[in-house]
Amino acid sequence: MAERPLLGGLEAGGTKFVCAVGTGPDDIRALERFPTTTPEETLGRVIDFFRRQPEPIAALGIGSFGPVDPDPGSPTYGYITTTPKPGWAHTDVAGTLRRALNVPVAFDTDVNAAALGEQRWGAGRGLHTFVYLTIGTGIGGGVIVNGRRHHGRQHPEIGHLFIPRLPGDDRPGHCPFHGDCLEGLASGPAIAARWGRPAPELPPNHPAWDEVAQYLAFGLANLILTLSPQRLILGGGVMHQTHLFPRIRRHVAACINGYVALPDLDTFIVPPALGDRAGVLGALALAEEVMSGLKHGIL
Amino acid sequence: MAERPLLGGLEAGGTKFVCAVGTGPDDIRALERFPTTTPEETLGRVIDFFRRQPEPIAALGIGSFGPVDPDPGSPTYGYITTTPKPGWAHTDVAGTLRRALNVPVAFDTDVNAAALGEQRWGAGRGLHTFVYLTIGTGIGGGVIVNGRRHHGRQHPEIGHLFIPRLPGDDRPGHCPFHGDCLEGLASGPAIAARWGRPAPELPPNHPAWDEVAQYLAFGLANLILTLSPQRLILGGGVMHQTHLFPRIRRHVAACINGYVALPDLDTFIVPPALGDRAGVLGALALAEEVMSGLKHGIL
Ligand SMILES: Nc1ncnc2c1ncn2[C@@H]1O[C@H](COP(=O)(O)OP(=O)(O)O)[C@@H](O)[C@H]1O
Ligand SMILES: Nc1ncnc2c1ncn2[C@@H]1O[C@H](COP(=O)(O)OP(=O)(O)O)[C@@H](O)[C@H]1O
Ligand SMILES: [Zn+2]
Ligand SMILES: [Zn+2]
Numbered sequence: 001m002a003e004r005p006l007l008g009g010l011e012a013g014g015t016k017f018v019c020a021v022g023t024g025p026d027d028i029r030a031l032e033r034f035p036t037t038t039p040e041e042t043l044g045r046v047i048d049f050f051r052r053q054p055e056p057i058a059a060l061g062i063g064s065f066g067p068v069d070p071d072p073g074s075p076t077y078g079y080i081t082t083t084p085k086p087g088w089a090h091t092d093v094a095g096t097l098r099r100a101l102n103v104p105v106a107f108d109t110d111v112n113a114a115a116l117g118e119q120r121w122g123a124g125r126g127l128h129t130f131v132y133l134t135i136g137t138g139i140g141g142g143v144i145v146n147g148r149r150h151h152g153r154q155h156p157e158i159g160h161l162f163i164p165r166l167p168g169d170d171r172p173g174h175c176p177f178h179g180d181c182l183e184g185l186a187s188g189p190a191i192a193a194r195w196g197r198p199a200p201e202l203p204p205n206h207p208a209w210d211e212v213a214q215y216l217a218f219g220l221a222n223l224i225l226t227l228s229p230q231r232l233i234l235g236g237g238v239m240h241q242t243h244l245f246p247r248i249r250r251h252v253a254a255c256i257n258g259y260v261a262l263p264d265l266d267t268f269i270v271p272p273a274l275g276d277r278a279g280v281l282g283a284l285a286l287a288e289e290v291m292s293g294l295k296h297g298i299l
Numbered sequence: 300m301a302e303r304p305l306l307g308g309l310e311a312g313g314t315k316f317v318c319a320v321g322t323g324p325d326d327i328r329a330l331e332r333f334p335t336t337t338p339e340e341t342l343g344r345v346i347d348f349f350r351r352q353p354e355p356i357a358a359l360g361i362g363s364f365g366p367v368d369p370d371p372g373s374p375t376y377g378y379i380t381t382t383p384k385p386g387w388a389h390t391d392v393a394g395t396l397r398r399a400l401n402v403p404v405a406f407d408t409d410v411n412a413a414a415l416g417e418q419r420w421g422a423g424r425g426l427h428t429f430v431y432l433t434i435g436t437g438i439g440g441g442v443i444v445n446g447r448r449h450h451g452r453q454h455p456e457i458g459h460l461f462i463p464r465l466p467g468d469d470r471p472g473h474c475p476f477h478g479d480c481l482e483g484l485a486s487g488p489a490i491a492a493r494w495g496r497p498a499p500e501l502p503p504n505h506p507a508w509d510e511v512a513q514y515l516a517f518g519l520a521n522l523i524l525t526l527s528p529q530r531l532i533l534g535g536g537v538m539h540q541t542h543l544f545p546r547i548r549r550h551v552a553a554c555i556n557g558y559v560a561l562p563d564l565d566t567f568i569v570p571p572a573l574g575d576r577a578g579v580l581g582a583l584a585l586a587e588e589v590m591s592g593l594k595h596g597i598l
Binding site (some may be wrong): 131143145146148151152153154156157158160161162163164165177178180183215218221222223225226227228229230255257258259260261263 | 325428442444447449450451452453454455460461462463464477479517520521522524525527528531554556558559562579582598
């Protein structure tokens, strides 16, 4: 039996980078996290990490913060494009790493990578249509339709859905583009700004949480009505508040109000089976895709 | 050169049925509309129409009001299922017509059929991802992803998206399930109830229209953020108010506010190229799909 090739994965986040070497969730040979600083320094640490490994990787997968260009046919494939993050606009992440490490590289958005990780090894196994949503510093999602990561004309931006305000809530939203879109009402920084305390410090019985659950439920209801997914996987720092899950399930059912039949909510709205490793494992799964593409001669 | 087979199409609407025989938009041999009454009478008229034709059809396509079961693998495939419409719940539309006319039958939702019609012969030609939305007695849509009609776990219900209220609007919405979802704020009957006059009688400069355009724009923005479509095709009775198009385009751009790059709006948000015939022509296109399936031996 042939040995499985050693894969490299990079979760390139706006706050931190996570690098891993291995073949899957049960075989991670090395893993390292470091803060996102300048492109030079940060990509330098990535290159150094992979060069330091005792065995070379056969391919590298990258899930990156954005906006990115994930279109393999485009001249700027693998770039971070117009980000406001200082220094990072128009950075050729995939090309830089491919040239330095001399391996085939696959590149997609961070949330698509996490969705792929869950599809390959987690809560998305066996599903044709599902959504992975992360509720953290921002809100973003990866959409899988008919087994494939959905891009469309560009790619989805489901963190910024427009949703109703709750009666009596007149505190401003915090999205710089839209004010009170989903991200502006329910991301970690939005919760902190709207309630005057960092989200992790708000106790579970604080009224913030039921409001957040309600806003997230409106967003999920819109995803259900548009995509008719088989599952909604919710990750990110804010979802460390696990009491949000039952609240969100209740509010989604109330919103939809019988208009479409919902499956068992406890298995429909779930945390990522890979936990906070969904992103970096998804990057490994991207590398695995490159390998099987090479094997089948399509790259 | 082989002659193209003669196709039958049925648009089964909650208000009216439309039957056609032909091979495409430029070759409609017969077309008939009649009001939707009881299933017996209405399906009887359909059977009668097709039996009366000088040449027999080779296959029948049906786009039906719903909720329907469009899953060819299901025992109730081709049924209208739980509709509140008196007499129509659990009606085997496809089976009844297949047995009476003795031809292969394809069945989908009315909006998916219209989307297919636009994809085959109209404003969806050459596109991989787009949405057909009808704004009429209700609001509903067909979603094409990667060239295929999207179903997901069940099928989308994009007429009922949850959207923000405009400041100062405290008139109730009219969806029996959700109150002020998109359909509850912007369908024909909702407009009539909210402004005290039938929608067709409201003059173009009436304030209703800018409000309707704004609510539709929120719904379209949510579709853009979720599906990243190449085009949004808006049909149905309400869109006969063609002044809505420029207003909607303006409000969509304002909503999105530069967060995702939008293509030229005049070709992005458009009326159906097939006009009010999108539904029945889409049904013909469904019949055409059956024929090519038969030819390729997959049915
Ligand atoms: N236990 C927690 N409870 C509530 N909010 C949290 C918790 N942990 C992290 N957060 C919030 O989540 C955000 C960080 O999200 P995270 O998913 O960890 O990273 P990022 O989105 O930057 O990749 C911060 O706004 C933080 O306040
Ligand atoms: N010219 C018009 N202007 C505004 N509203 C219209 C117009 N024509 C039809 N409507 C409204 O559209 C709805 C009917 O929609 P239509 O698409 O024709 O049929 P249905 O949705 O029943 O298949 C009614 O509520 C009607 O008032
Ligand atoms: Zn926003
Ligand atoms: Zn509704």
